[in-house]
Amino acid sequence: xxxxxxxxxxxxxxxxxxxxTITSARTIxxxxxxxIVRMSAATTTTPTTTKGTGGGKNKKGxxxxxxxxxxxxxxxxxxxxxxxxEMNKNLNEAEFEALLQEFKTDYNQTHFVRxxxxxxxxxxxxxxMRQIFVEFLERSCTAEFSGFLLYxxxxxxxxxxxxxxxxxxxxxxxxxxxxAGFLNKGLSDFNLALDLGFLTKARKYTFFKxxxxxxxxxxxxxxxxxxxxxxxxxxxxxxxxxxYPIFKYFENWCQDENRHGDFFxxxxxxxxxxxxxxxxxxxxxxxxxxxxxxxxxxDTQRTSFYEGIxxxxxxxxxxxxxxxxxxxxxxxxxxxxVENPEFKRKLDRMADINSKIIAIGETDDIPLVKNLKRIxxxxxxxxxxxxxYLMKPIDSGxxxxxxxxxxxxx
Amino acid sequence: xxLMKSLGASxxxxxxAAAVTTTQLHHGTHSFPFLSLPQHLPKLNTTTSIxxxxxxxxxxxxxxxxxxxxxxxxxxxxxxxxFVVANAKFMLDEEEHFQEQLFERVRxxxxxxxxxxxxxxxxxxxxxxxxxxxxRLKRPAVALVSTNGTWIKFMKLRLDRVxxxxxxxxxxxxALASNPCNIEFEKPSNWVAPYPKYESGWWESLLPPIPQTxxx
Numbered sequence: 001x002x003x004x005x006x007x008x009x010x011x012x013x014x015x016x017x018x019x020x021t022i023t024s025a026r027t028i029x030x031x032x033x034x035x036i037v038r039m040s041a042a043t044t045t046t047p048t049t050t051k052g053t054g055g056g057k058n059k060k061g062x063x064x065x066x067x068x069x070x071x072x073x074x075x076x077x078x079x080x081x082x083x084x085x086e087m088n089k090n091l092n093e094a095e096f097e098a099l100l101q102e103f104k105t106d107y108n109q110t111h112f113v114r115x116x117x118x119x120x121x122x123x124x125x126x127x128x129m130r131q132i133f134v135e136f137l138e139r140s141c142t143a144e145f146s147g148f149l150l151y152x153x154x155x156x157x158x159x160x161x162x163x164x165x166x167x168x169x170x171x172x173x174x175x176x177x178x179x180a181g182f183l184n185k186g187l188s189d190f191n192l193a194l195d196l197g198f199l200t201k202a203r204k205y206t207f208f209k210x211x212x213x214x215x216x217x218x219x220x221x222x223x224x225x226x227x228x229x230x231x232x233x234x235x236x237x238x239x240x241x242x243x244y245p246i247f248k249y250f251e252n253w254c255q256d257e258n259r260h261g262d263f264f265x266x267x268x269x270x271x272x273x274x275x276x277x278x279x280x281x282x283x284x285x286x287x288x289x290x291x292x293x294x295x296x297x298x299d300t301q302r303t304s305f306y307e308g309i310x311x312x313x314x315x316x317x318x319x320x321x322x323x324x325x326x327x328x329x330x331x332x333x334x335x336x337x338v339e340n341p342e343f344k345r346k347l348d349r350m351a352d353i354n355s356k357i358i359a360i361g362e363t364d365d366i367p368l369v370k371n372l373k374r375i376x377x378x379x380x381x382x383x384x385x386x387x388x389y390l391m392k393p394i395d396s397g398x399x400x401x402x403x404x405x406x407x408x409x410x
Numbered sequence: 411x412x413l414m415k416s417l418g419a420s421x422x423x424x425x426x427a428a429a430v431t432t433t434q435l436h437h438g439t440h441s442f443p444f445l446s447l448p449q450h451l452p453k454l455n456t457t458t459s460i461x462x463x464x465x466x467x468x469x470x471x472x473x474x475x476x477x478x479x480x481x482x483x484x485x486x487x488x489x490x491x492x493f494v495v496a497n498a499k500f501m502l503d504e505e506e507h508f509q510e511q512l513f514e515r516v517r518x519x520x521x522x523x524x525x526x527x528x529x530x531x532x533x534x535x536x537x538x539x540x541x542x543x544x545x546r547l548k549r550p551a552v553a554l555v556s557t558n559g560t561w562i563k564f565m566k567l568r569l570d571r572v573x574x575x576x577x578x579x580x581x582x583x584x585a586l587a588s589n590p591c592n593i594e595f596e597k598p599s600n601w602v603a604p605y606p607k608y609e610s611g612w613w614e615s616l617l618p619p620i621p622q623t624x625x626x
Contacts, residue, residue, distance in 0.1 A: 098563035107518050229510070233605035255514050258507060262568050311604055319603050330570040398570050410496040410547050410573055 069143040072150045073205040074213045076157045082210055082271060083162040091270045096164045099263050103171035111252045112182045117245045122189035125243060132305045133244065134190050141183035141194050148176035149200065168263055175256045186246050211274045214264055215287040218331065221261035223291060223324045228254030230320055234311060241310035265331045272401055275333050284332035285393050292321045292338065293350060293385065300351040301358070318344055329396035337394050346388045353381045491585045492562035493555040494572040497548035498532065502613050503595040505569065509612050528556035530616040535587040536577055543573050550591045586618035
C-alpha cells in the first residue's frame with residue numbers, strides 16, 4: 001500500500017507539486033544509495049563488509065527525498081467516523097464481509113519461504129549491480145513496511161466503530177509485514193539489514209487526509225501489482241535475467257497487492273462523496289499524474305536496474321502506467337488519457353528536465369548558483385506537469401456507482 | 411504519532427532477528443476457517459465459521475436468503491449457485507489477472523485438499539432464466555460459477571464489469587450445463603507488454619467436468 005511507494009512501488013511523495021519533485025530527485029543518485037546503506041548498517045549489528053567507507057555517517061543519515069518511499073499517517077478520528085456503521089449507511093457490509101473472507105483465506109500463508117539459492121545468487125551479484133540491488137531491496141522493504149505501519153494502526157483504531165474493516169486492515173498489515181520481512185531477509189544476503197524499529201522512529205511521516213490516503217494507496221497497490229507481475233512474467237519468458245530468486249515469488253506476492261487495492265476500491269465505493277463530483281475527478285487525475293510521473297522519474301534515474309534484469313525502463317514503465325490506468329478506471333471517476341502518445345512525450349520531456357536538474361546538483365557550484373541554475377528547469381517541469389494534468393481526461397468509474405450508460409453491455 | 415512509533419518499533423524488532431522465515435510477522439491471524447469446512451455443505455454452513463465474531467450481519471442475511479429459498483426443506487438435493495457473467499472476450503482474453511486469480515485459487519484448494527467449488531462455464535444454459543441479464547450481454551458469454559456466494563461477491567468487486575446473480579439447481583450437471591461454442595480471440599494487433607500473452611485455452615482446466623452421459 002503506502003508500501004507501493006518504493007522502487008518497486010514507486011509512488012511516494014505523491015501529492016506535491018512538481019517543483020519539489022524535481023529538486024529532491026537529485027538525491028536519488030548512486031551516492032545516496034551508499035548513504036542509506038551506511039545508515040542502515042550503522043544502526044544495526046549486521047556486519048557491513050560490503051561498505052568499508054561508512055565512517056562519517058550515522059543515524060541522521062536518512063535522506064528524506066520527494067521520491068523516496070514515504071511513511072504515511074492520517075486523521076484517525078475522521079477515519080473512525082467514515083467507517084462508523086451507524087453514521088454511514090452507504091457501507092456495503094456484504095462487500096466488506098466478502099473481502100474479509102478473502103483476506104482470511106490467506107493465500108500466501110506458506111509462500112514466503114526462502115532457500116539457499118538466495119545467498120548464492122547474492123554472492124554472484126558484484127560490481128555496480130550489487131549496490132543497485134541493495135537499493136532496490138531497501139526501497140521496497142521500506143515501502144512495504146510503511147504499509148504495515150499505516151494498516152496496523154488503522155486496524156487498531158477502527159476496531160470499535162467497524163470491526164470488519166478493522167480486521168481487514170490488520171490482515172493487510174500481516175501481508176505487508178510478511179513482504180517487508182522477506183525483503184529484509186533479502187538484504188541479509190548482502191550482509192545488510194534495515195533497522196525497521198529505528199526507521200519507524202526516525203522517518204518523517206507524511207500526513208494525508210483519509211480521502212487522499214484512499215486515492216494514493218489504491219493507486220500504489222494497483223501499480224505495485226502491475227510492476228511485480230510485469231517483472232515476473234518478463235523473467236519467466238527470459239530466465240537468463242533471473243539474477244536473484246526473489247523475483248520468482250512475485251507472481252503470488254503481487255496477488256496480495258491486487259487484493260489490497262480491491263479493498264480500497266470498496267472503501268471508496270462506501271464513500272461515494274469521494275468519487276462522484278467534479279472535485280473527485282480533479283483529485284483523481286491529480287493522484288494518477290503524481291503517481292505515474294513519480295514512478296517514471298524514479299525509474300528513468302535507475303535504468304541500470306531494469307536493464308540489469310533485461311527490461312527497457314521506459315517501455316516497462318509505460319506498460320505499467322497503461323495497465324494501472326485501465327484498472328483504475330474501474331473506480332476513479334476520471335483517469336488520464338495515458339494511451340495518447342502525447343502523454344508519453346510529456347513524460348519523456350519531464351525525465352530529460354529531471355536529469356538536467358540532477359546534473360546541476362552534481363556540479364561544484366555553490367548552492368545559491370545551483371538553485372539559480374535550476375529555476376528555469378523547474379519552471380519547465382511545472383509547465384509540463386500542468387499541461388499533462390490538463391490533457392483531456394477520460395470519464396470512468398465503477399459500474400456500481402458511475403453514471404455509466406444504463407445500456408452498458410457486458 | 412507516538413502510538414504509531416511505539417507500535418512500529420515493537421512490531422519490527424523481530425524483523426532483523428528473524429532467523430528462519432518471515433512467518434514471524436504474521437501476527438497470529440492464521441485463521442481460514444471457512445475454507446476448512448466441507449465444500450458440499452449449503453451456504454449457510456460455510457459462512458458460519460468459528461472465529462467470525464464480526465459476521466453477524468451477513469450471516470443473518472445469508473440465512474434469510476437461504477431459508478426463503480427452500481434450503482431447509484431440500485438441503486439434500488438443491489444447491490445454490492452464484493455467478494458473475496460477462497462476454498467471453500472480457501472474461502477470458504482481456505483480464506489477464508483473472509486467470510492468475512483463478513489459478514491461485516486452484517493452487518490453494520489443492521494445497522488444502524479442498525474440493526473445487528468454482529468453474530468457468532461458456533455459454534451457460536442457466537442464462538435462459540435471466541432475460542434481464544441476457545439482454546445486456548454480448549455473446550458468447552462466460553460465467554464464473556461457484557457454490558461460494560461470498561467469494562463470487564468478491565469477484566464482482568474485482569472484475570466490476572460483470573453482472574451478478576444466483577440460482578438453484580438439483581445437480582451440478584444441471585447448474586453447469588453449457589451450449590457448445592467455439593471460443594477464439596484475435597491476436598492483439600499491438601501487444602506492447604514485455605512478456606507474451608497467456609496462452610489461449612488456459613480456461614480449459616476450469617471448465618466443468620464432462621458428465622458421464624455426454625462422454626459416452
